[in-house]
Amino acid sequence: MTHIVQLGAMAALAIQALPVVAQPVPAPVHHLLAIDISGSTYYHLPELRLHLKNKLSSLVNENDTVSIIWFSGRGQVGTLVEAMKVRSVGDLSTLHTAIDRFLQPMGLTGFKEPLQEAENIIARLKAKTTGSLFNLFFMTDGYDNQWTEREILDLCAKLEKQLDSAAVVEYGWHCNRPLLTKMAETLGGNLVFSEDFQAYTVAFEGSLTGGRSKKVPVKLDYAISGPVFGLAGGTLLSFTPDADNVVLLPEGLPAVAYFTAAPGEAFDRAKHADAHIWASLVPLAQRLETNTLFSVLGALGDVALVNSFSSCFSKEDYSRFQDEALAAANDPAKRYVTGYDANAVPKEDAYTVMELLADLASSDDNLFYPYHEAFHYERIGAATKARSDEAKFEPNDKTKGYPVNGLVWNESRPNVSLRVKVDGKVTLPATRPAGLPEAIDSYIYRNYTIVRDGIVHTRKMAVSLDEATFNKLQANDLLAGEAWEAGKVYVLDYPKVPVINRKMVKGTTAKDTFKLVVDLEVMKATQKVFNDYRNRIAPKVSKKFLLLYGQEATDYLASIGVTDYNGFNPASDSVKTGDVYLAKELKIAVKGLSSLPKVADVEAALAAKKKLKIGEAVMAPALERLENFMSSAVFTSAANGDALLETWLETESKAVTTRTRELQQELAKAKFSIVVGHVWFSDMASMDDNSLEVEVPGFGNAAVTATLKDVEIEK
Known part of the structure; x- marks a missing residue:
């Protein structure tokens, strides 16, 4: 018997x-x-190895067997053990040795070959035995960067007919969730997200203790128009029917649910309580089928779930929403926890992490404590290693807080970091020139990434706040129960604050965004001119060091990365794992402005009265301002023209830097809205519509083009 429930205008x-x-x-x-052992698993594999050794023997039944496949990049795959029973001491000793030997981090990430290896193992085992079931547990922490999606899914389709159960485990935040979703659906299994090792162990143990039913073919009564899924023991399983609308389901599954174009009975909150109705939100969120999902939410009127999904912009937000929806499916007490509203509408202007960071950076009285015990930070990207370990930096006081020196925005990816200036000492080697002390006062700039690729990388910080910032945070449901005290260190925890809100997404237009890009290019051109002139008349030197220690010692300090104008910044190299993951990159480029010419070349073009190219045109106004100042009576009558010009350039450069940061922040918000909000510019029809003519001051119109694509990021 099949019952159809109409869930709004777009979903049955x-x-x-x-x-x-x-x-x-x-x-x-x-x-x-x-098991994925690519280079990016370096930090997790020790725990994974230990967990396998400790748990396998207690999780599998007496007559069960285990085959462990390791994989990384193309051609890097193998079977650690095949069809091994893990009951005796000898079995365990052999298994533990193999785990320690072969599960070591290496290479890139490829899914095709481990799936082929699983297929080969199943074929060999089926040739030897009958009546057994086959369960696949597939874990990865990254993106396949070796094979096409079609090749991978074709193998999953072949395996689906051989498997009785499957779990595809997404470990961490940097996996290709759309592909893993399709893999789980094609395998007829469960997509499991594991944020960390603790969540992974639950997924692993659930996979090995479940999956004891064979698959049977079932003909669906209606044509499908969306995801096909079922609930087994509170777990959501996804399926893909064949051309005849037949799906392979675990024997004993009580029901299967799917979206269809056939009409149904309108949802009635007092009448319809089937768990599949709430569970339907999960595959829709996995597929990012937002319109259908809002149709279901609108019919349910579950205010908590509506508000939760309205704050979904990043992978992290979607994962949290899926957990909440599945919990509501399995436990009626978790439905309507904040009430019912038939006219529930998304909260479009939610307070965001972007606003939070801007508020922290708004006052020098707001301090950030990077060494506080409550702040647990993991670096992103490749590690760096100083080329020389002659000099060492040590902070003066690790209990101290620092004002946010600025927000650092990635130009093309949705990344933002807090920058702080940490004061301390640089310990110098015994081989230092005579006259230099053992340690010298200095400082270092540190960047702490808060949002990485649209995902909140750090959700807890230690801060002290001025009263205005404290009040604003508390008004936005943060620091609940706290009272403001000057200098008090608060642990700022923001587990559910979204990166951006829907109002930001709706308000993002190409017209406004592309103008910001042009304005930012003009600021960069202006800064290049001012920096060039400042270097001509007053190149940066460590004046304090020269005065205290002399030229030879100052040159030595600069050679090991110590200057009084840039603190401690030694030359370093990246140390990469060799693995990569895919991230979204949005580049917006002005035609002809990929690079700026030399200032001297622009001066020559102006002197020759040539028609200026676009790069020359954006630099010309700054040169004109310089000329006007240097021809003014204030400058021509000055006793020391170079000193006056240096002061003028420093003042002008500070103003340009301030405006540049403002533009970078405005532009970052727009880019975050596109990349993290999964939308395109509201005044463009589609991603194919990606270029506009924008006026460039002093030049005329120029083509500005936006390109959104996946890029490989080395770890």
Whole structure:
């Protein structure tokens, strides 16, 4: 029997009851574990190895077997053990040795070959035994960067007919969730997100203790128009029907649900309580089918879930929403926790992490404590290693807080960091020139990434605040129960604050964004001119060091990365794992402005009265301002013209830097809205419509083009 529930104008959910079957006699299960050991798993593999050794013997039944497949890049795949029973001491000793030997980080990430290896193992085992079940556990922490999606999914389709159960585990925040979703659907299994090792262990143990039912073919009563799924023990399983609308389902599954174009009975909150209705939100969120999802939410009127999804912009937000929806499906007490509203509308102007960071940076009285015990920070990207370890920096006081020196925005990816200036001492080597002390006062700039690729990388900070900032944070449901005290260190925890809000997404136009890009290019051109002239008349030197220690010692300090104008900044090299992941990159480029010419070349073009190219044109106004100042009576009558010009350039440069940072922040908000909000500019029809003519001051119109693409990021 199939019942169809109409969930708003865009969604009809068919819930097809399945025949009740007798409890089957438990059959042996062959567990196939495919474990990603690419370079990016470096930090996690020690825990994974220990967990495998400690838990395998207690999780599998006496007659079950385990095959462990390791994989990384192309051609880097192998079977650690095949069809091993893990009951005796000898079995465990052999297994532990193999785990320690082969599960070591290496290479890139490729999914095709481990799936082929699983297929080969199943074929060999089926040739030897009958009546056994096959369960696949596939874990990765990254993106396949070796094979096409089609090749991977074709293999999943072949495996689906051989498997009785499957779990695809997304470990951490930097996986290709759309592909893993399709893999789980094609395999007829469960997509599991594991934020950390603790969540991974739950997924792993659930996979090995479940999956004891064979698959049987079931004909769906209606044509599908969306995800097909079922609930088994509170777990959501996804399926893909064949061309005849037949789907392979675990024997004993009570029902299968799917979206269909057939009309149904309108949802009635007092009447319809089937768990599949709430569970339907999960595959829709996994697929990013936002319009259908809002249709379901609108019908349910579950205020908590509506507000939760309205704050979904990053992978992190979507994961949290899926957990909440599945919890509501499995436990009626978790539905309507903040009430019912038939006219619930998304909260479009939610307070965001972007606003939070701007508020922290708004006052020098707001201090950030990078060494506080509550602040746990993990670097992003490749590590760096100083080329020389002759000099060492040590902060003066690790209990001290520092004002935010600025927000650092990535030009093309949705990344933002807090920058602080940490004061301390640089310990010098014994080989230092005579006259230099053992340690010298200095400082270092540190960047702490808060948002990485649209995902909140750091959700807890230690801060002290001025009263205005404290009050604003508390008005936005942060620091609940706290009272303001000057200098008090608060642990600022913001687990559910979204990166951006829907109002930002709706208000993002190409017209405004592209003008910001042009304005920013003009500021960069102006700064280049001012920097060039400042270097001509007053190149940067460590004046204090020269005065205290002399030229030779100052040159030595500069050679090891110590200056009085840039603190401690030694030459360093990246230390990469060799692995990569894919991230979204939005580049907006002005035609002809990929680079700026030399200032001297622009001066020559102006002197020759040539028609200026676009790069020359954006630099010309700054040169004109310089000329006007240097021809003014104030300058020509000055006793020391160079000193006056240096002061003027410093003042003008500070103003340009301030405006540049403002433009970078405005532009970052627009780029975050596009990349993190999964939308395109509201005044453009599609991503194919990506270019506008924008006026460039002093030049005329120029083409500005936006390009959104996946790029490989080395770890």
